[in-house]
Amino acid sequence: MATVAEQLRCTEKGQLTYHTKWSPRDVIDTSRPTAKVVRNIDLVFEIKSIKAALEAIDDDAQTFYKNMEEENARESRKEKEKISSVNVAVENSPFNFEIIMQDCDHLVYEEKRLTDQKIMENRQKFYDDIVRKTHEAAILRREQNMRERREKEEKERIFYEELEESSLRIRADLQKEHENIMRTRQQQDEERRKKLQLLERQRQKEIQDKFTKICTNIRNTYNSILTEIQSFEPKNCPEIAHSKIPVLLQSSNAVFKQTDLAQKELKHLSDEHVLRTQNDFEVLKSNQACVTEELAAVSELVRKNHLEQQELLKQQRLAAEAEKAQKAKLEKFPAVPKQTARACDQKYETLKAKMAEYESSGAKLTGSGSPELKKLVMHLSKSISVPIGSITGRSGSDIKRVSRILTNIVKGDQVTVGNKTMSTKGNSIAIKFAENLIAKKLVSQAITQVSSNFSSAFSIALIVIAVWAESADFGDLFLAHLQTRCIYAVPKYHKLSKSGGDDDLKKMGYEIGDDGQIEGQDIFLGRMSGLIRLYAAIIQSPAPPGVRNHPHGLANGWLWFAEFLNMEPIPDISTTVLFDFLEVSGHMLMKSYKSQFEKLLYAICYDFYPKLESVSDDKASLARLKMFLEKCMKEKKVPVPEGRLDKNFWNTYHSGQVVGE
Known part of the structure; x- marks a missing residue:
């Protein structure tokens, strides 16, 4: 019995399996019927069932051994009594006691055998009861566990159902609360919007009244100016x-x-x-x-x-x-010749004459009644206007595309316009018309584009240089159109006539509307700045790849400075033109002429600038020029102009297509 308890207590995983193939060493006393009982058991118990079985086995075993000891004590007493009675009878009896003793021993042995058999039967019955009770306890424990598990699952199910119902109620309440909040917020927003509209209307009325008052003051002041001049x-x-x-x-x-x-x-x-x-x-x-x-x-x-x-x-x-x-004396000597005009003035007149010649030749082409010539003029105008209008400083490949189209036109090569191909080859009048139109369009593009974006002068300058390298006539026409629109690129000042009419203003560069109104001074200075910056950009920009000699390089910039500084300055425009030309071309001129250009800057600072101060009332332009000159003299260099394109720019590439190609 102790062996069975030991085996039950030695389980490791909370479960115990009894196998039918136990060896005799699993039970200490193999003579007992326990081995037979154990070999017939094949059950699996949970930990709690095993504990209950062990408790039941211990209680029954104690009771059994107690009863066995009492029974053995009674049997011993009875046996002693029998032995004492037998001994008394033997002493008093006349019989042969050896035979009687053998018979007694046999009877005792038989009685002992029957007693042992009865004991074994009782023991077998006891162990059968233990197995039955253990099995019943295990079954009851398993049923109790199943019942508890079902009760727990039922409680969990009820709990989660109640939790879900509660969450649904909470969600519905939150949804209602959210709707109330959104409704309240919409009402508040609507009220705020109405208040803002009211405030905006009041503000607009105040602004309108203030604006009307200022306009009235402007009208009265303007009328006062007119009255003062007319009187x-x-x-x-x-x-x-x-x-x-x-x-x-x-x-x-x-x-x-x-x-x-x-x-x-x-x-x-x-x-x-x-x-x-x-x-x-x-x-x-x-x-x-x-x-x-x-x-x-x-x-x-x-x-x-x-x-x-x-x-x-x-x-x-x-x-x-x-x-x-003195008349007689004077007649004996020849007359003193007048001072010769400046070389730049002579060149300016020559360029104007050449431009007039090309304009006259182009007028014959445009005024022709031939349908073919009209079609040619239309295609030329389109093939020139579209690429020039698409000039950008995005990449060198874009500049090459535009310059290739324009150079092909002036060389007489074929050019594709839309789905049609045209050529000016063999038609000198068409080539002259194209060269003049390209020059005029580039100057117009500079007026439109550079006046508002100074850095665009460099991309247009590269186009001009590329076409100029292919056609010297184009270069002359471009200079003629540029100097006609901006006489300060010569450089030259127009001398006013005694009448001082609109013609003088036009020659100075002012534009006059159809109604006779002269453009504003700021507009005039902005356009002159754009054109002079374009001219300076052409002088200092690198030539295209494959062109050895720049068609109009830095030497012309040095000549421009020499001529300009020898003229007496006039108000406003002299300061503006000098600053623009110096800011754009000064870096490359300093890099090329070095100390000579430093001397020129010194002459501007200490000789020419005081003259500008004496004639100009534009304090802002004077201050800007002064700061720039002081910086250049202090650092011994002229800064690189913003947006300048160097020789490496020709090799940049962009995959996009240029309009007109």
Whole structure:
């Protein structure tokens, strides 16, 4: 019995299996019926079932051994009593006791055998009860575990069902709360929007009133300027045309027109419009003060001129008398020749004559009644205008594409326009027309593009150089068109005639509208800046790959500086042109001429700049030029202009197509 308990206690995994093939060593006493009982058991118990079985086995075993000890004690007493009675009988009996003892021993042995058999039967019955009780306890424990598991699962199921119902209720409540919040927020947003609209209407009304008041002030100031000029005596005074009054009047007229147009067309005004209009009003008041000063100066000048004229007439009478006395002597000597004109002025006149010749030749082509020539002119115009309009500084491949189209046209090679192919080969008039048109279009492109984006001058300059390298006639025409639109590229100042009319302003570079209004000073200076920057960019830009000699290189920049610094400066434009030309070409001129160019910068700083200060009222332009010159003199170098394209740019590539190819 102890062996079975030991085997039950030695399990490791909480489960115990009894096998039918146990060896005799698994049971200490093989004579007992325990081995037979154990060999017939094949059960698997859980840990709790095993503990219950062990407790049951221990209780029954203690009771069994206690009963066995009591029974053995009774049997011993009985046996002793029998032995004592037998001994008494033997002593008193006349019989042969040896035979009797043998019979007694046999009876005792038989009785012992029967007793042992009964004991074994009881023991077998006891172990059968133990197995039965153990099996029943295991079954009860397993049923209890199953019942507890089912109860637990049922509780969990009920718990999760209640949890799901609760979550659904909470979700529904949250959804309702969210809808209420969104509804409230929409109402608040609507109220806020209405308040903002009301405030915006009030603000617009205030801005409109303020804008209207400023416009009224501008109109009154402009009328005062006109009245002051018209009431000036004497009428049609030529000194007015030579003063700043035409420019101031044109600027005031532009401000007035801009304000009047804004008042008519602008429906939604902002603080920016009011601020801009206020600035215009300040400019107009400044112009009014300048006009008053100029009129006073003109009046003083008229008075001085009148006195000088009277003095001159007096001197002329005295000189006439002296001339008659010396006439005989003067006739013996040849007349002194007039000073020869500057080389750049002669070249300018030559270029103008050449441009007029090409314009006349082109007029014959465009005015021809031949359908074929008209078609040729249309195709040429399209093949030139489209690529020029698509010039960008994106990559060298784009510049090469545009320049290839234009050079093919001037060389007479075939050019594809859309789905059609054309050529100017053998038609000299068409080639002249194309060269002149390309030059004119490039200058127009510079006016449109460079005036608003200075860095675009470098990409246009590369196109000009590429075409110029193929055709020297194109270069002359380009210079002619450029110098016609910007006389300061010669460099040259136009001398005003006594009449001081619109022709003089046009020759100076001003544009006059169909209504006779002169463009604003800022617009005029911006266009001149764009054109002079283009000319400077051409001078300092690298030649295309394969071109050994630059068609119009840095030497022309040195000549321009030499001629420009030898002229007396005029207000505003001289400062602007000098700064633009120096900023664009100064870096390469310094790199090429080094110390010589440093001397030129020194001459500008200490000789020419004081002259600019004495004639110019544009303090901002003077300050900008002064800062630039001081930086160059301090660092002993001229900075690289923003957007400059070096020789490596020709090798850059972009996969996109250029319009017109």
